[in-house]
Amino acid sequence: MRLDIVSIFPEYFAPLDVSLIGKARERGTLDVRVHQLRDWAHDVHKTVDDTPYGGGPGMVMKPEVWGEAIDAVIAGGSPTTVTEGGPSTTVTGGGSPAAVAGGGLPRLIVPTPSGRPFTQELAQELADEPWLLFACGRYEGIDSRVMAEYGTRLRVDEISIGDYVLAGGEVATLVMVEAIGRLLPGVLGNAHSAVDDSFAPGAMRNLVEGPVFTKPPVWRGHEVPPVLLSGHHGKVARWRRDEALRRTVANRPELAAALDPETLDKHDRRLLEELSFRFQPEDMAN
Numbered sequence: 330m331r332l333d334i335v336s337i338f339p340e341y342f343a344p345l346d347v348s349l350i351g352k353a354r355e356r357g358t359l360d361v362r363v364h365q366l367r368d369w370a371h372d373v374h375k376t377v378d379d380t381p382y383g384g385g386p387g388m389v390m391k392p393e394v395w396g397e398a399i400d401a402v403i404a405g406g407s408p409t410t411v412t413e414g415g416p417s418t419t420v421t422g423g424g425s426p427a428a429v430a431g432g433g434l435p436r437l438i439v440p441t442p443s444g445r446p447f448t449q450e451l452a453q454e455l456a457d458e459p460w461l462l463f464a465c466g467r468y469e470g471i472d473s474r475v476m477a478e479y480g481t482r483l484r485v486d487e488i489s490i491g492d493y494v495l496a497g498g499e500v501a502t503l504v505m506v507e508a509i510g511r512l513l514p515g516v517l518g519n520a521h522s523a524v525d526d527s528f529a530p531g532a533m534r535n536l537v538e539g540p541v542f543t544k545p546p547v548w549r550g551h552e553v554p555p556v557l558l559s560g561h562h563g564k565v566a567r568w569r570r571d572e573a574l575r576r577t578v579a580n581r582p583e584l585a586a587a588l589d590p591e592t593l594d595k596h597d598r599r600l601l602e603e604l605s606f607r608f609q610p611e612d613m614a615n
């Protein structure tokens with residue numbers, strides 16, 4: 330998968346050199362290219378923002394500079410990237426769109442608190458794309474005409490990572506890249522880890538994962554639940570599901586309410602009753 334990231338702070342992306350994502354890049358599973366937006370600004374101050382039409386506080390990112398940057402990335406690269414060795418490492422022969430598996434054009438991802446929520450399901454959908462281009466906003470965001478312009482040619486997704494406001498799109502992009510990257514084939518050491526994760530499709534849809542334990546069996550007087558030492562796979566699976574249900578009801582009641590009653594067995598229903606959790610009557614009718 331190829332990922333292009335355009336930002337006025339390329340140095341934010343140094344963490345993409347380490348851990349799972351760093352290894353995926355070394356192996357070539359992920360081709361990450363980080364571009365300095367200011368390289369496409371033409372004035373002496375490398376200006377990327379201006380005052381908002383209609384007045385109000387803050388500044389808005391200019392459409393011209395974003396347009397040139399996105400056009401250049403789509404056309405096959407930029408003069409500077411931080412794929413390796415820190416900001417502004419020059420990369421020669423930066424990939425042409427044809428070099429991307431599947432060819433075509435990137436899907437443009439614009440992080441913004443006003444976007445649709447980033448979920449595990451969306452992470453999986455994006456992990457199936459051959460090429461993503463992240464446009465990291467700052468100030469009050471990017472002039473909306475940029476999204477309108479590219480929306481005629483590319484799939485454009487405005488995405489929020491949560492109901493809070495960050496200073497810029499860089500951290501939101503890091504969050505998305507890590508969530509997407511760990512779903513790529515071969516990135517996780519144990520491919521089954523993602524299957525048991527919170528929110529994973531299948532048995533864990535709309536459930537968060539329960540508590541986890543490792544050795545020793547007793548630590549500072551706290552014992553590991555005996556069922557986990559029993560070696561009985563069926564009982565362990567049941568216990569894990571119970572704990573996932575308990576945590577979901579306690580911490581994420583809105584997710585519990587969205588559980589499909591059809592996917593619940595008798596034991597699940599009894600446990601939910603014990604937890605005083607009630608589906609709305611219309612849910613039970615389905």
Ligand SMILES: C[S@@+](CC[C@H](N)C(=O)[O-])C[C@H]1O[C@@H](n2cnc3c(N)ncnc32)[C@H](O)[C@@H]1O
Pocket residue numbers: 439440441442443465466467468469470471488489490491492493494495496497498499501
């Ligand atoms: C200060 S914010 C702009 C907030 C904007 N005035 C609003 O209220 O919607 C600057 C940039 O940070 C990023 N950002 C902030 N919060 C975010 C969130 N929850 N999810 C994704 N991106 C976010 C976006 O790139 C945004 O353009």
